[in-house]
Amino acid sequence: MARTFNDRLRDAQGRSDSALCVGLDPRGDRLPSACGGEARPFFAFCRQVVDATAELVCAFKPQYACFAATGAFDELRTLIAYIHENHPGVPVILDAKRGDIGDVSALYAKEVFEVLDADAATVNPYLGWDAVEPFTRVPGRGAIVLCHTSNPGSPWLQEFPEAAPVYLRVAERVAKEDTGNLALVVGATFPGQLAAVRATAPDVPFLVPGIGAQSGDLEAVFANGLAADGTGLVVSASRSVIFAGEGDRWTDGVTAAATTLRDAMRRARDASFASRRDSGEAPAR
Amino acid sequence: MARTFNDRLRDAQGRSDSALCVGLDPRGDRLPSACGGEARPFFAFCRQVVDATAELVCAFKPQYACFAATGAFDELRTLIAYIHENHPGVPVILDAKRGDIGDVSALYAKEVFEVLDADAATVNPYLGWDAVEPFTRVPGRGAIVLCHTSNPGSPWLQEFPEAAPVYLRVAERVAKEDTGNLALVVGATFPGQLAAVRATAPDVPFLVPGIGAQSGDLEAVFANGLAADGTGLVVSASRSVIFAGEGDRWTDGVTAAATTLRDAMRRARDASFASRRDSGEAPAR
Numbered sequence: 274m275a276r277t278f279n280d281r282l283r284d285a286q287g288r289s290d291s292a293l294c295v296g297l298d299p300r301g302d303r304l305p306s307a308c309g310g311e312a313r314p315f316f317a318f319c320r321q322v323v324d325a326t327a328e329l330v331c332a333f334k335p336q337y338a339c340f341a342a343t344g345a346f347d348e349l350r351t352l353i354a355y356i357h358e359n360h361p362g363v364p365v366i367l368d369a370k371r372g373d374i375g376d377v378s379a380l381y382a383k384e385v386f387e388v389l390d391a392d393a394a395t396v397n398p399y400l401g402w403d404a405v406e407p408f409t410r411v412p413g414r415g416a417i418v419l420c421h422t423s424n425p426g427s428p429w430l431q432e433f434p435e436a437a438p439v440y441l442r443v444a445e446r447v448a449k450e451d452t453g454n455l456a457l458v459v460g461a462t463f464p465g466q467l468a469a470v471r472a473t474a475p476d477v478p479f480l481v482p483g484i485g486a487q488s489g490d491l492e493a494v495f496a497n498g499l500a501a502d503g504t505g506l507v508v509s510a511s512r513s514v515i516f517a518g519e520g521d522r523w524t525d526g527v528t529a530a531a532t533t534l535r536d537a538m539r540r541a542r543d544a545s546f547a548s549r550r551d552s553g554e555a556p557a558r
Numbered sequence: 559m560a561r562t563f564n565d566r567l568r569d570a571q572g573r574s575d576s577a578l579c580v581g582l583d584p585r586g587d588r589l590p591s592a593c594g595g596e597a598r599p600f601f602a603f604c605r606q607v608v609d610a611t612a613e614l615v616c617a618f619k620p621q622y623a624c625f626a627a628t629g630a631f632d633e634l635r636t637l638i639a640y641i642h643e644n645h646p647g648v649p650v651i652l653d654a655k656r657g658d659i660g661d662v663s664a665l666y667a668k669e670v671f672e673v674l675d676a677d678a679a680t681v682n683p684y685l686g687w688d689a690v691e692p693f694t695r696v697p698g699r700g701a702i703v704l705c706h707t708s709n710p711g712s713p714w715l716q717e718f719p720e721a722a723p724v725y726l727r728v729a730e731r732v733a734k735e736d737t738g739n740l741a742l743v744v745g746a747t748f749p750g751q752l753a754a755v756r757a758t759a760p761d762v763p764f765l766v767p768g769i770g771a772q773s774g775d776l777e778a779v780f781a782n783g784l785a786a787d788g789t790g791l792v793v794s795a796s797r798s799v800i801f802a803g804e805g806d807r808w809t810d811g812v813t814a815a816a817t818t819l820r821d822a823m824r825r826a827r828d829a830s831f832a833s834r835r836d837s838g839e840a841p842a843r
Contacts, residue, residue, distance in 0.1 A: 338658060338665035344673045346631055370658050372682060373623060374709040380623035388629045397657060399684040399704055401711025419684055424659035426686025433727060434719055442718060 277453025278393055278415030279478055281364055283504060286331040288362065292538045294480065295326050295531060296368070296511025297352065298336040301343065303516050305523045315340060316348040320355055322515050325524040326531040327360040334480075334509050335391075337369035353390055364392040366417060366480065372397035372404040379407040386411050393417055395458055395480070398443050402450070409454045416455055418447050420470055423460025423483030432466070440466065441473050448474035456480055461494045461508070468497035471505075478505050485513030485534075495541040496548075503546045510534055562738025563678055563700030564763055566649055568789060571616040573647065577823045579765065580611050580816060581653070581796030582637065583621040586628065588801050590808045600625060601633040605640055607800050610809040611816040612645040619765075619794050620676075622654035638675055649677040651702060651765065657682035657689040664692040671696050678702055680743055680765070683728050687735070694739045701740055703732050705755055708745025708768030717751070725751065726758050733759035741765055746793070749778035756783050756790075763790050770798030770819075780826035781833075788831045795819055 276284070286292065299315040311317035323333060333356055340349040353365050371381040371394055378400075385394040385408070393415035396408050408416035421431050421440040431440040447455050451474075459470050461483035470479070479498055484491055491508070498506050514534065518526025561569070571577065584600040596602035608618060618641055625634040638650050656666040656679055663685075670679040670693070678700035681693050693701035706716050706725040716725040732740050736759075744755050746768035755764070764783055769776055776793070783791050799819065803811025 336662065338662045338669070341669040342665040342673065344631060344635070344669075346629060350629070370656075370682070370685075373655050374707065375711075377621065377623045380627040384623070384626040384629075388627065397655070397682050397684050399682050399715060400655075400707050400709055401714045401716070403709050403711035422659065422685050424685060424688050426660075426688035429686045429731075430684060430724065430727065431686070433724065434722065437719065439715065439718065439724060442715065446714075 275412050278364070278413055279451075279453040279456065281362075281392065281413065282332065282415075282456075282478055282507065285363055286504060286507075289329065289331050289535075290539065291329055291331050291535045292506050292508050292542060293330045293531060293535045294332040294334050294366065294507045294509040295322065295330050295514050296334045296336060296482070296509045297322060298339050298511040298515065300339060305518070307521070307523075313345075313348050313351070315343075315345050316351050316355075318515075319348075319352050321524050322527055323352075323356055323360065325527045326514065327363060329528070329531045329535045330363060332364045332366055332507055334366045334368050334511075336511070337367060350389055357390065365390075367391035367394045370395050370397050370419065371408070372400050374400060375403040375407060378404045382407040382411070386414050393456070395419060398446075402446065409450070414454065417480050418443060418455060418457055420444050420447070420457040421459050421463055421466045423462045427460065427463070441469060444470045444473040444477075448477055451477055456507075458482065459498065461490070464490065464493035464497045467494065471498055471500070476500060476505070478507060481506060481508045482511075484508060485510040491537055491541045492544070495538070495545040499542065499545050499549075503542065506542070508538055560697050563649070563698055564736075564738040564741065566647075566677065566698065567617065567700075567741075567763055567792065570648055571789060571792075574614065574616050574820075575824065576614055576616050576820045577791050577793050577827060578615045578816060578820045579617040579619050579651065579792045579794040580607065580615050580799050581619045581621060581767070581794045582607060583624050583796040583800065585624060590803070592806070592808075598630075598633050598636070600628075600630050601636050601640075603800075604633075604637050606809050607812055608637075608641055608645065610812045611799065612641075612648060614813070614816045614820045615648060617649045617651055617792055619651045619653050619796075621796070622652055635674055642675065650675075652676035652679045655680050655682050655704065656693070657685050659685060660688040660692060663689045667692040667696070671699050678741070680704060683731075687731065694735070694737075699739065702765050703728060703740065703742055705729050705732070705742040706744050706748055706751045708747045712745065712748070726754060729755045729758040729762075733762055736762055741792075743767065744783065746775070746779045749775065749782045752779065753782035756785070761785060761790070763792060766791060766793045767796075769793060770795040776822055776826045777829070780823070780830040784827065784830050784834075788827065791827070793823055
């Protein structure tokens with residue numbers, strides 16, 4: 274049987290022994306000077322970040338907004354093709370936060386999966402399940418549904434109402450509909466809510482932004498978010514990795530930052546897994 | 559003082575005496591044969607729809623997804639520039655359903671207002687107010703926040719929980735934050751909910767999709783959605799107008815469909831206004 278998106282994500286995690294997803298968020302004012310002079314500066318920059326970190330990650334996550342803000346769609350398309358060609362087996366998650374009425378969502382799914390050839394996209398559930406569903410139809414591809422986001426303003430809608438919050442309603446639905454093609458976005462900055470989502474959706478993978486520049490706590494993420502089998506977390510870092518280098522050998526700094534994060538994630542995962550095993554909460558691997 | 563987006567929308571409604579917003583949703587498989595052969599078929603088609611309806615509308619609403627699904631961003635940008643140049647005073651609402659964490663939403667606002675030069679965009683409130691706020695900062699431009707959408711799946715999240723539903727929480731916030739730069743998306747297919755949003759946000763303009771192809775009822779829209787002063791409704795129709803023509807003179811069919819809708823909206827507005835005046839609910843204009 275064909276591998277689902279979640280199978281492919283798990284394969285990539287197994288091969289790399291890494292939970293790290295590097296977010297590709299190029300900004301014109303933060304590019305190394307060597308890239309700034311290129312005809313396609315965002316592609317030139319991201320391509321080097323990709324090559325400097327591909328062995329250390331389970332996924333790449335290009336940020337649509339960064340490319341859209343300068344109309345650099347060709348660079349985004351070229352970047353995704355570059356990853357597939359040079360680092361096959363590393364899934365590409367397009368962070369685009371799509372969602373519209375059904376037939377319009379289907380057009381967005383076409384953009385994501387056909388025009389840009391991403392393996393998955395982040396999807397906004399505000400419009401309802403008919404907005405999400407078109408992203409779940411393509412074999413091997415996935416929809417990563419916003420659940421509890423990492424930004425300070427997220428509780429206003431997502432934790433409302435207190436007794437049965439929206440974000441858990443979303444988690445419950447995704448857990449029910451998942452056939453290997455669904456995951457959830459759960460921010461690192463709200464560890465208690467991360468635990469609640471894991472309790473609601475025990476087997477669904479989480480994409481976890483908010484460590485690094487947004488300063489979420491890695492230990493808390495693994496303690497609260499790990500699935501019973503020790504997998505289920507894809508933790509993304511963008512600025513803290515991609516802008517970590519300086520000077521001519523800036524990619525060395527990028528590799529070093531990604532290595533440090535990957536290793537910290539391994540330790541956090543192993544510590545959390547060991548502590549669950551000792552307390553009888555999880556089976557030994 | 560500079561005119562706000564809502565002032566400009568009201569100006570356009572006053573000039574045209576029309577509540578109709580034509581949605582520009584080009585689809586490759588539905589273009590008139592003459593446009594299909596053009597180098598820029600979506601632009602060629604939409605430009606003619608725009609010229610055929612500009613006197614009949616208070617706004618145009620290009621659908622981002624239609625252009626994104628084929629990577630036709632240059633055509634979208636060219637179309638918006640064409641509207642500004644040839645029909646100044648008709649606001650362009652980009653239907654893009656944006657929303658991300660604050661600094662990423664700011665990049666999307668840059669795409670919408672700088673790269674594409676739209677006057678307003680539809681914005682998704684799931685991430686919270688920090689996702690909406692970057693769209694409210696540019697003088698004269700606006701954010702049209704999803705409140706109760708027209709699709710069948712919308713109640714699942716938006717009407718939850720029954721006693722104090724999410725869509726009214728959004729309406730309340732927008733009413734509170736509005737300084738002439740905010741409006742709400744409220745679908746025609748849920749007239750009772752439209753009335754509830756109007757009661758919650760008495761002065762905020764509504765963008766109302768869901769008539770025509772989605773078969774919402776125009777009389778119910780005006781009876782339930784009109785503001786006390788007889789304005790406040792921008793009712794969008796896409797497929798039922800733009801694909802109404804056939805043959806060589808296809809734009810005649812487009813003009814006719816838009817005229818019919820504009821007139822039906824005038825009648826619905828006047829009937830609703832008269833009935834409120836007679837019942838003492840609204841002041842005479």
